[in-house]
Amino acid sequence: MSGTRLPEKPVSMNMKNVLQPSYTKEFFMKTVNKIAFMLVILQLTLMLDVVSAEETHKRESCRVCGMYIDRYQKSAAELVLKDGTMEHTCGVACMLREVEDAGGLSAFKSVKVHDWVSGELVDAQTATYVLGSEVIPDMVPNYIAFAKREEAEAFAAKQGGEVIDFNIAYDDVSPVGTTAPFRIRTAVTPGKGNFSAGMVYGYTEKDDLKIGSNGVDPNSFIHGNVAQPRAPKEMQVQQQALTLNYSPTDNLALFMNVPWFEKRMSVLTQATPGRFGETVDNTNGIGDISLEGRYNLWRSTRWDKFASILLGTSLPTGQFNAARDATTGLISQAPGLQLGKGTATFTGGLLYSQRWKDFWLHTTALYNVSPENSDKFAFGDVASAGLALHYTPNYNLMVGIEMDASYSEKNQDRGNKIGNSGGTVTNLAFVSDYRFLNALGGNFKLRGSIGLPIYEDLNSQKARNARGQFEQVQLGNGFFGNLSVIWTFRAAPDY
Numbered sequence: 001m002s003g004t005r006l007p008e009k010p011v012s013m014n015m016k017n018v019l020q021p022s023y024t025k026e027f028f029m030k031t032v033n034k035i036a037f038m039l040v041i042l043q044l045t046l047m048l049d050v051v052s053a054e055e056t057h058k059r060e061s062c063r064v065c066g067m068y069i070d071r072y073q074k075s076a077a078e079l080v081l082k083d084g085t086m087e088h089t090c091g092v093a094c095m096l097r098e099v100e101d102a103g104g105l106s107a108f109k110s111v112k113v114h115d116w117v118s119g120e121l122v123d124a125q126t127a128t129y130v131l132g133s134e135v136i137p138d139m140v141p142n143y144i145a146f147a148k149r150e151e152a153e154a155f156a157a158k159q160g161g162e163v164i165d166f167n168i169a170y171d172d173v174s175p176v177g178t179t180a181p182f183r184i185r186t187a188v189t190p191g192k193g194n195f196s197a198g199m200v201y202g203y204t205e206k207d208d209l210k211i212g213s214n215g216v217d218p219n220s221f222i223h224g225n226v227a228q229p230r231a232p233k234e235m236q237v238q239q240q241a242l243t244l245n246y247s248p249t250d251n252l253a254l255f256m257n258v259p260w261f262e263k264r265m266s267v268l269t270q271a272t273p274g275r276f277g278e279t280v281d282n283t284n285g286i287g288d289i290s291l292e293g294r295y296n297l298w299r300s301t302r303w304d305k306f307a308s309i310l311l312g313t314s315l316p317t318g319q320f321n322a323a324r325d326a327t328t329g330l331i332s333q334a335p336g337l338q339l340g341k342g343t344a345t346f347t348g349g350l351l352y353s354q355r356w357k358d359f360w361l362h363t364t365a366l367y368n369v370s371p372e373n374s375d376k377f378a379f380g381d382v383a384s385a386g387l388a389l390h391y392t393p394n395y396n397l398m399v400g401i402e403m404d405a406s407y408s409e410k411n412q413d414r415g416n417k418i419g420n421s422g423g424t425v426t427n428l429a430f431v432s433d434y435r436f437l438n439a440l441g442g443n444f445k446l447r448g449s450i451g452l453p454i455y456e457d458l459n460s461q462k463a464r465n466a467r468g469q470f471e472q473v474q475l476g477n478g479f480f481g482n483l484s485v486i487w488t489f490r491a492a493p494d495y
Contacts, residue, residue: 063087064094064395065139066438071492073114075137075144078121080109091138092129092145096173097395099124113145116155120147125166128152132301133161136191136250137495140177141303143169162301172302174355175392182431182449182482183404184364184386187308187351189296193491194247198447202239202482210423210458210476218268226273227468232475233278235336238262239287243484251296259287261318263337273467281337287318288340294351304355310366312347316340322375331377335411335421336475342373360400362388372412380409380422388431396435402451403428410459419461420472426455427480442489450481 060069067090069076077095079087089095092113105111111124128149133156136142144161146152152163164172178188209216209231218233241259248254262284269277292312299306318340321333349366365385372378386404393399403426410422429451437444453476460473 060088061438061441062090062094063438064089064097066441066443067138067490067492068441071441072138074116074119074495076114077124077145078110078112080111082107082109084109092124092143092169093139093141093173093177094395095124096143096170097175100170100173100175101394115147116144117146117148117151122147127166129164129166129169130156130159130161131164131169131172132299132303133159134250135159135495137493138191139490140188140191141173142191143173160301172304172357174304174357174360175395176360176398177303178353178355179360179362179388179390179392179398179400180433180447181362181386181388181390181400181402182429182447183402183427183451184362184388185292185294185310185351185366186362187294187296187306187353188299189251189253189294189306189308190247191490192247192250192493194245194253194488195490196243196245196486196488198243198484198486200239200241200243200482200484202237202241202480204235204237204239204478204480206235206475206478207233208475208477209473210456211460211471211473213455213457215477216473221473222268222270222276225468225470226270227465227470228270229465229470230267230269231473232334233266233268235475235478236264237336239482243486253294255290255292255294255312257290259289259318261285261287261339263339265334265337281333283321283333283337283339285319285339288314288345289317290314292347306351306353308351308353310347310349310351310364314341314345314347316343316373320373320375320377322377330413331375335379341370341379342375342377343371345370345379358392360388360390360392362390364404376414378412380411382406382408390431397432398434399432400430401428402431402449420459420474423456423458423474425453425458425476427451428454429480433486440487440489442487445486445488447484447486448482450479452479453477 062069069088072090075091077089077092089098099105112121113124113127115122127145127147130144130152131141156163178186180186209218209221218231222228222231239259239261241257244256246254264282266278266280269279292310294308294310296306296308320338320340320342323332324330325332345368347366347368351364353362368382370379370381384406388400388402390398390400405426407424408422410417429449431449433445433447435443435445456476458474458476460471462469462471
């Protein structure tokens with residue numbers, strides 16, 4: 001962690017939102033470099049398209065999800081186009097998605113599926129299917145094909161699930177087995193062996209003072225009160241992260257996030273009445289690593305309703321700067337500039353997801369507990385809730401809107417609540433992801449979001465000094481966004 005404090009300089013009423021030129025240029029260049037880094041990652045990923053094309057001649061992969069067909073011989077489907085071109089999918093779910101995307105069975109010369117019992121290819125339209133059993137041979141939902149209805153019924157009696165025909169399966173299947181929200185969680189757990197890894201770049205900016213729900217310009221605020229010694233002006237946070245997801249069982253999904261932060265805060269100061277300046281503090285380094293587990297408590301047979309429990313923790317890998325001001329005895333570094341909380345935190349809550357054909361709804365209700373760290377400082381506990389509505393027009397694209405709200409308790413320093421901390425925030429975000437490449441036995445997605453707080457009610461507190469009464473406040477408003485590249489793969493189960 002490093003800190004830089006720039007010399008004070010005069011700030012006039014007309015210099016609203018003007019940053020120090022040297023630091024602004026440096027921070028701008030860092031931002032450009034991070035975006036360039038993401039573009040390089042994207043370019044390298046796109047180069048895998050060549051590898052994927054070469055793999056096609058050696059090892060065929062599912063057109064929909066990218067998984068290698070030779071790993072899914074028991075569930076694979078065969079599609080023959082009108083021109084005689086033959087394609088394969090890893091299973092029935094991907095076959096149904098490809099048929100739907102093409103406009104129906106009439107777009108194909110033939111569509112066949114493997115009978116689960118004999119392994120022989122049979123006509124997809126005359127086959128019988130079991131949906132929602134305990135067996136997940138390929139993708140979700142887990143349709144399993146049978147040549148004979150009585151064998152499908154015997155399988156369902158033993159493994160569970162609903163026996164249906166092709167028309168029901170075709171009408172019910174969604175373009176995407178599930179979608180992944182951004183700032184909230186999904187209750188859907190993928191099949192055993194599912195793995196994904198991602199590189200994420202995020203940016204957050206706060207550029208207005210919030211006194212309750214009222215926004216105030218920082219320059220006007222400090223110029224309007226001769227007793228005001230300082231006021232935060234702007235907060236910028238860049239985050240790069242490595243994310244990993246793994247499902248050791250069909251009902252359990254594990255998640256890890258390893259973040260790296262670059263944080264910057266500018267503060268307006270008034271050393272003496274009428275004499276204004278500006279300081280800038282910055283810090284960078286690894287943040288607290290977060291670990292989460294989602295356990296599916298219940299799901300419907302049709303794979304369209306899910307309820308799960310989430311338990312998580314954060315490890316104190318990010319540095320907490322415990323240096324205290326010699327005069328006040330308080331922690332000198334603002335909570336927003338801390339790289340970590342200095343202690344493990346704990347999260348728990350409930351998740352619910354539901355599908356209506358091309359639409360997915362995800363909802364969450366979580367509570368995060370932050371115990372006091374060894375420096376007698378405790379970040380406020382946070383209660384949060386959120387919902388996401390996603391639309392999937394085809395198996396490559398998702399667009400959606402998400403809203404999350406949180407209430408944060410006040411931070412505490414040596415048992416005393418800090419008045420200008422905590423409050424209520426509601427955010428709105430527009431999100432999308434695009435599956436742009438199948439390679440390496442899986443698929444790559446480009447994910448992005450952009451949003452802003454639509455309601456804030458942040459705490460502040462009044463204080464006094466020799467010049468009179470002033471107010472300690474928090475930053476709010478601004479915007480946030482992120483961009484990520486995710487690779488997803490599933491190890492074939494042994495059935």
